[in-house]
Amino acid sequence: MEIDGAHGEGGGQLLRNSAALAAVAGIPVRVTNIRAGRPKPGLAAQHLTALQAVAALADATVEGLNVGSREVTIAPGRLRGGRFSFDVGTAGSVTLVLQACLPPALRAPEPVELRLVGGTDVPWSPPLDYFRFIFLPLLARMGGKVTIEVVRRGYYPLGGGEIRVNVVPAPDFRPLLVEPPGAMRRVHGIAHVGNLPTDVAQRMKHAALRRFVGIAETKVVERSEAAIGPGGAIVLWTDHENTVLGSSGLARKGVPAEALGQAAADEMVEDLKAHASLDVHAADQVLLYSALAKGESRFSVREITKHAETMMWLLENVLRTRFETVEVGGRYQVRVLPA
Numbered sequence: 060m061e062i063d064g065a066h067g068e069g070g071g072q073l074l075r076n077s078a079a080l081a082a083v084a085g086i087p088v089r090v091t092n093i094r095a096g097r098p099k100p101g102l103a104a105q106h107l108t109a110l111q112a113v114a115a116l117a118d119a120t121v122e123g124l125n126v127g128s129r130e131v132t133i134a135p136g137r138l139r140g141g142r143f144s145f146d147v148g149t150a151g152s153v154t155l156v157l158q159a160c161l162p163p164a165l166r167a168p169e170p171v172e173l174r175l176v177g178g179t180d181v182p183w184s185p186p187l188d189y190f191r192f193i194f195l196p197l198l199a200r201m202g203g204k205v206t207i208e209v210v211r212r213g214y215y216p217l218g219g220g221e222i223r224v225n226v227v228p229a230p231d232f233r234p235l236l237v238e239p240p241g242a243m244r245r246v247h248g249i250a251h252v253g254n255l256p257t258d259v260a261q262r263m264k265h266a267a268l269r270r271f272v273g274i275a276e277t278k279v280v281e282r283s284e285a286a287i288g289p290g291g292a293i294v295l296w297t298d299h300e301n302t303v304l305g306s307s308g309l310a311r312k313g314v315p316a317e318a319l320g321q322a323a324a325d326e327m328v329e330d331l332k333a334h335a336s337l338d339v340h341a342a343d344q345v346l347l348y349s350a351l352a353k354g355e356s357r358f359s360v361r362e363i364t365k366h367a368e369t370m371m372w373l374l375e376n377v378l379r380t381r382f383e384t385v386e387v388g389g390r391y392q393v394r395v396l397p398a
Contacts, residue, residue, distance in 0.1 A: 060377065064129075065092035067369030071106050074131070075159035076347055076370065078110055080377050081133045082117035082163035083351065088377075089132045101127040105151025105177065109159035112145050116163040116171065140169030140228070147177030150218035152184030157224065162347060164226040165203050171226040178213045179220035180292040185340065186307045187212075187222065188249050188294035193305030194344055197337075200237070201348050202229045212253050214290025234354040235345055238392065240336040241300025246271055246327070248279035248295040250320065252310065253286025259316045263293040263308070266320030270328060293323050302336045302358075333361035333390040342393070343367040349395040350380040356395040363391050 062077050074090055081088040094100050102110075107126055110133070114121045118136030145156065153175040164171040179187040185194065191207050198205060204227040213220020250263040260281035271277040279295070291310035296303055306326040308319035330338050337345065337358045343366040349356035360367075363384060374380040379398035384391050 060086055060088050062088060062090045062373065062376070063092055064090045065095040067372055068365045069096050069369070070094055071103070071155065072343075072366055073369055073373060074106055075109050075155065076373055078113045078133050079159050079162040079347065080373070082113050082119060082135045082138065083166050084377065085135055086377065087132070087134045089130065091130045093129045093131065095129070101129045102131070103151065104149045105147050105155055108145050108147045108151065108177070109156045112143065112156055112160035112173075113163060115143050116160055116167060138163055138167045140167040140171045142172045144174040145176070147218060150178035150181050150213060150215040152181050153177045153179055153220065153222055154185045154187060154190045157190065158344070161203075161205065161226065162351070165205075165229045167226070167228055170228060173224040173226070174221065175224065176213075176219065176221050178215060178218045179209070179222065180212060180290060180309060181215040182309060186292045186294055186309065188292065189305050189307045189340070192247070192294065192296045193303050193338070193341055196303050197235065197341060197345055198348065201232045201235050201345075201352060203232065203348065204229065212251070212284045212286035212290070214253065214286060214288050217288035219287030232348050232352040234352045235349050235356040235358060237302035237336040238357045238359050240302045240304070240334065243275055243297050243299050243331070245298040246275045246277040246295060247298065248277070248293060249282065250279055250291070250293040251282040251284045252291035253284045254289040255291055255310070257281070257283050259291055259310065262316035263291070263320035266317040267293060267295060267324040270321060270324030274328070274331070293320055295323050295327050297327070304330050304335065304338045305341065306330075306338060330361055334388070335359050335361045335390050339364050343370045346370045346374060346395065350374045350378050350397055352397060354397070357393070359390045359392045361390050
């Protein structure tokens with residue numbers, strides 16, 4: 060099957076999920092025009108590591124596996140479990156590597172243990188705590204049991220973070236049914252820094268807390284983390300009756316800590332106002348698992364992003380999944396209908 064890597068959002072997301080689908084469905088895939096619209100087209104280090112991880116888990120042959128390559132062909136073999144270790148070698152995101160290799164790891168015939176080295180909290184990717192406390196609980200609702208141990212953080216531009224991941228096989232995925240979201244019980248959060256003054260995390264925390272006064276009981280903890288290089292992040296998540304909503308912000312030079320904390324809180328408030336059952340970042344990440352589930356999934360989101368549209372296009376073409384989206388009361392209700 061040929062997939063145009065320049066379609067829609069046209070970034071690494073399309074490549075990673077194409078590789079994951081090839082491994083899970085046992086379909087040879089050729090991805091062309093990889094990241095064609097990016098300043099540096101073709102494979103970057105993190106994409107290379109993601110493909111190497113999928114190839115190891117699926118006993119696959121991959122052609123075009125080099126930095127800068129604009130076309131790859133993935134011929135999957137049989138899925139397998141075991142222990143694997145991968146080092147991005149840069150600050151490339153370990154959570155984006157996980158996006159590619161978790162689907163085949165969950166479908167492997169025995170447990171999978173992964174050691175990943177790279178960036179844990181870096182731009183243009185889900186921060187590690189977002190992955191741990193928002194995405195993984197949603198995945199658990201679908202039957203995917205994954206745990207992550209943080210050995211150390213890795214920030215841009217040095218990377219060097221390390222995580223250990225344990226994956227329990229899930230022969231089948233359950234539908235994701237989180238609509239309506241139900242009552243919100245509490246807001247949780249973590250603000251952390253490495254090799255920066257501890258007051259940076261405290262200022263992120265207090266700015267976020269102020270936004271929820273009178274809205275919800277909120278608990279945000281701050282931490283100084285073992286890390287390679289300076290950096291930090293704040294991640295917030297809700298405790299809803301039926302779901303989890305999340306938001307985040309990364310520490311950046313020249314951006315006040317207070318602005319980061321408030322921006323993360325403001326993003327979550329927008330989802331709460333819309334009565335969405337998933338935040339805009341989780342929505343595109345759960346689509347692949349919903350397409351593989353035994354039955355119809357339902358959720359709502361305040362916006363259908365370009366990432367989500369691109370994923371829907373990919374799943375329609377590879378798995379013949381159908382999607383229905385209806386705008387109701389300032390949010391979009393989404394139905395995922397597996398083939």
